[in-house]
Every structure is written in structure tokens, then in C-alpha cells.
Amino acid sequence: MQIPLFDLQRQHDSLRTQLNAAALDALNSMQWLLGPQTENFEKEMASLLGVKYCISCSSGASAIQLALMAAGIQEGDEVITTPFTFMATTSSISLTGAKFVFADIDPQTYNIDPKDIARKITRKTKAILPVHLYGAAADMRGIMALANEHGLKVIEDCAQSLLAMSQGVKTGGIGHAGAFSFYPSKNLGACGDAGAITTNEEELANRCRSLRHDGRNKDKEYEHDLEGSTLRMDEVQAAILRVKLKHLKDWTTARQKIATWYEYGLQGLPVTLPTSLPNNTHAYCVYTVRCPNRDKLQVYLKENGISTAVYYPVPLYRQPAYKHLGYRKQDFPVTETACQEVLSLPMFPQLTEEEVMYVCECIQKFYRK
Ligand SMILES: Cc1ncc(COP(=O)(O)O)c(C=O)c1O
Numbered sequence: 001m002q003i004p005l006f007d008l009q010r011q012h013d014s015l016r017t018q019l020n021a022a023a024l025d026a027l028n029s030m031q032w033l034l035g036p037q038t039e040n041f042e043k044e045m046a047s048l049l050g051v052k053y054c055i056s057c058s059s060g061a062s063a064i065q066l067a068l069m070a071a072g073i074q075e076g077d078e079v080i081t082t083p084f085t086f087m088a089t090t091s092s093i094s095l096t097g098a099k100f101v102f103a104d105i106d107p108q109t110y111n112i113d114p115k116d117i118a119r120k121i122t123r124k125t126k127a128i129l130p131v132h133l134y135g136a137a138a139d140m141r142g143i144m145a146l147a148n149e150h151g152l153k154v155i156e157d158c159a160q161s162l163l164a165m166s167q168g169v170k171t172g173g174i175g176h177a178g179a180f181s182f183y184p185s186k187n188l189g190a191c192g193d194a195g196a197i198t199t200n201e202e203e204l205a206n207r208c209r210s211l212r213h214d215g216r217n218k219d220k221e222y223e224h225d226l227e228g229s230t231l232r233m234d235e236v237q238a239a240i241l242r243v244k245l246k247h248l249k250d251w252t253t254a255r256q257k258i259a260t261w262y263e264y265g266l267q268g269l270p271v272t273l274p275t276s277l278p279n280n281t282h283a284y285c286v287y288t289v290r291c292p293n294r295d296k297l298q299v300y301l302k303e304n305g306i307s308t309a310v311y312y313p314v315p316l317y318r319q320p321a322y323k324h325l326g327y328r329k330q331d332f333p334v335t336e337t338a339c340q341e342v343l344s345l346p347m348f349p350q351l352t353e354e355e356v357m358y359v360c361e362c363i364q365k366f367y368r369k
Pocket residue numbers: 059060061062085086088089131157159160180181182183193194195
């Protein structure tokens with residue numbers, strides 16, 4: 001049996017006719033930017049997430065950058081974030097001119113630990129940027145309490161957490177703003193790059209709308225109130241995303257069902273399953289376990305036709321691009337261990353029970369060898 005980590009083909013095949021029609025309509029509308037597709041997509045996303053505003057943009061990275069800029073983050077400011085994330089989290093902070101500062105993660109959820117955030121707050125700290133990694137919400141109670149105490153902005157990196165919840169509230173609606181990615185392999189994937197910002201604050205929303213459109217005044221095309229950039233989502237992507245958005249709840253339920261199959265199939269093994277904090281709901285963008293002998297297990301699964309991935313093998317403070325910052329790995333012991341032990345198993349809504357059981361049987365064979 002061959003089992004991919006994620007299979008975009010199966011999803012695409014099931015929606016091919018609707019996707020082709022939607023893309024063609026947007027193409028022939030001759031309105032390729034900021035037209036009815038993006039406008040309706042924004043309304044539908046906002047309603048699904050229970051937030052007042054959604055502003056579409058060109059990628060998850062640009063969503064983070066725009067949200068930070070709209071929140072007033074600039075050169076001289078510090079933004080506290082996790083080192084156990086994708087590079088776009090920190091590169092987007094740097095693009096605002098601000099400096100990112102790392103806090104270590106919690107060993108259960110792999111998300112930024114409020115206790116370490118508290119130790120990293122300085123006079124220059126202006127924002128906290130938690131990442132809801134793998135689809136599990138960070139400790140938003142702890143983070144919001146710190147933010148309120150110190151007057152900080154909270155921008156949630158929701159690239160992996162669409163429809164994940166914390167205490168009954170969907171991620172992206174808890175902090176001052178949320179940044180979503182619609183990279184093809186995400187829970188809602190475009191056919192290319194796309195992203196969005198969510199917020200309940202009108203002024204922040206207006207600033208995002210202007211900043212993604214070169215800082216234009218909304219009524220005067222060649223008057224620029226802000227210095228922004230060209231970071232809009234295009235109409236064809238919005239049309240495609242609207243087709244898929246209708247299936248998102250069902251796909252998320254399917255992911256959660258698949259997680260229960262893994263829980264059953266991996267019982268009794270020395271494998272730590274993904275968890276979320278009490279009263280939180282996991283969106284399983286990826287299904288990541290922690291396991292001994294990780295590299296050998298990964299090779300064994302590959303030999304048996306199963307694709308897996310390590311998100312992330314190298315923490316950001318050890319990336320060549322950040323060598324000059326002089327971070328020391330002993331400062332982040334929890335992140336260091338996670339990098340050695342995590343392994344993401346196949347996870348996508350169309351995965352069958354038979355396939356999941358095959359993955360579990362192979363893992364059982366590996367540990368019982
Ligand atoms: C945690 C995280 N943040 C940000 C991004 C950036 O999103 P995009 O690739 O759409 O720019 C990603 C995408 O992989 C991500 O996983």
C-alpha cells in the first residue's frame with residue numbers, strides 16, 4: 001500500500017467540475033482583483049469564524065505582516081514568538097522592521113509557553129505572536145492575560161488552525177487579529193498562494209485593507225494614507241476557495257474522526273499522541289506524534305510505502321539565516337527535544353480507515369521487532 005502524507009489529488013478530483021466552473025467564471029468576469037469573489041469570500045470566512053472582519057490577502061506570510069503593521073508594530077519593537085514554527089512566522093515579523101524574540105514551548109501542545117513569554121517581556125515588547133501549531137490552539141488564556149497586563153497586541157498565527165477552538169472560541173477571533181494561510185496543503189487550500197486576516201477591530205481591519213492595496217485611501221485611488229504593499233488575493237483564488245469553504249466543516253470532522261482511528265490503532269505503543277488543552281478543539285492540520293527512535297521509524301515507514309514528515313527538524317534559532325543572532329540551543333530545551341522526536345503521519349480528510357490501520361500496524365511492527 002502507498003500512503004501519502006496528504007493527497008491533494010483525491011480532494012481535487014472530487015470537486016473538479018465545480019472548481020473548473022468557478023475559476024472560469026472568475027477568469028471571464030474581467031474583474032481579477034478586489035471583485036465580488038474576494039468580497040464574498042471575506043464575508044463567508046468571517047461568518048464561519050464568528051468574527052466581524054476578514055481581509056483576504058496574498059499568503060499566510062503577508063497576513064502576518066499586514067496584521068502586525070496594522071497593529072502598529074514597527075522598527076524598534078519586539079515581538080515574542082515561538083522558535084518551533086515555519087520560517088514565515090519570523091520573517092514576517094522582520095519585514096515590519098520589528099525584532100522577534102523567542103520563548104520556549106510547552107511539551108504537550110508544542111505551542112509557546114506563557115511562563116517563558118513572561119520572562120521575555122521587556123520595555124520594547126509590543127506584541128505576542130502565538131502559532132497554533134499542527135491545529136492545536138496555544139494557551140490563549142495565559143497569553144491574553146499577559147497581553148492585558150502589559151498592554152500588548154496579540155496576533156495569532158492560524159496558518160495551521162482553521163476551525164480549531166480555544167474555550168469555545170475559534171482561533172483567529174481570540175487575539176487582536178488572526179493570520180490564515182491557504183497554502184494548498186492547509187485545511188483550506190487554494191490552487192496557489194492565498195491568505196487572510198481576521199479581526200473584531202474596525203480600525204485594524206481598515207488598516208489591513210489599505211495596507212494590502214499599497215496603502216491607498218479607500219475613496220481616492222492615488223492617495224496613499226499608509227505605506228503598504230501589493231499583497232491582495234486574486235479573484236480566481238477566492239472563487240476556488242469559496243467552493244472548498246462549503247466543505248470545510250465536513251473535512252474538519254473527517255480529520256477528527258481519523259485522529260480517533262489513530263488513537264485506537266496506536267494504543268499501548270511508546271508513542272505520544274497529539275493533545276490539546278482542556279476545552280480546546282484540535283483541527284488536525286497535521287497529525288504529529290512524539291516517538292522514540294524517530295529517524296529509524298521514519299525510514300521503516302517509508303520502506304513500507306508510508307510518507308511522513310518532520311515539522312520541524314531545525315528550530316528557527318538554529319537556521320543559517322539566523323546564525324548571526326547568537327541564540328544558544330540550551331536556552332530552548334523543550335524545543336530541542338521536540339525537534340528530535342516529532343513525526344507527522346498521513347492526515348487528510350479522504351484518508352480511509354483501512355489506510356490508517358495499515359500505518360498503525362507498521363508502527364506496531366516497528367516497536368515490537
Ligand atoms: C505556522 C505557519 N505560519 C505561516 C505560514 C506561511 O503561510 P504561507 O505559506 O501561506 O505564506 C505557514 C505556512 O506553511 C505556517 O505553517
